[in-house]
Amino acid sequence: MKLRRIALEGWRARPAEGFAPEFAYNAVRIPLYLAWAGVGDRAHYAPFLAWARRAKETPPIVDVASGKDVGQFGAGGIASIADGAKPPVDFSAPKTNEDYYPATLHLLALLAAQMRYPSCLAN
Secondary structure, eight states: OOOOOEEEETTEEEEOTTSOOEESTTTTTHHHHHHHHTOSOGGGGHHHHHHHHHHTTSOEEEETTTOOEEEEOSOGGGGGGOOSSOOOGGGGSOOTTOOHHHHHHHHHHHHHHHHHOGGGGOO
8 A cells, every 4th residue: 555645725624646546444533533633623524434434334535626535445344443423332342354444443433522522431
């Protein structure tokens, strides 16, 4: 997998020269980190929430220039970072046989929910 980069000019972000303009493994954690830090409001997350809601178990890799799906993530745990809905009852339980990256995202999402959004985890 090739590492993708973002170039920033002021507050305008764009894919860096020489790197594919994709929302993929490199970028999927960015909305999680922003929400965890309390940056922005719900409207700022609308494109990501739309992606997560249609993605569910096997999220697509998206070409950010065209908005078209160009591949799929290899593991379903990536969808655990958020879809804007209340997490499932078993969200706190680790998943068995989950790959490192989706398992790490799941743990980060759980930490973020416990620290910033504990009411989301209340039954």
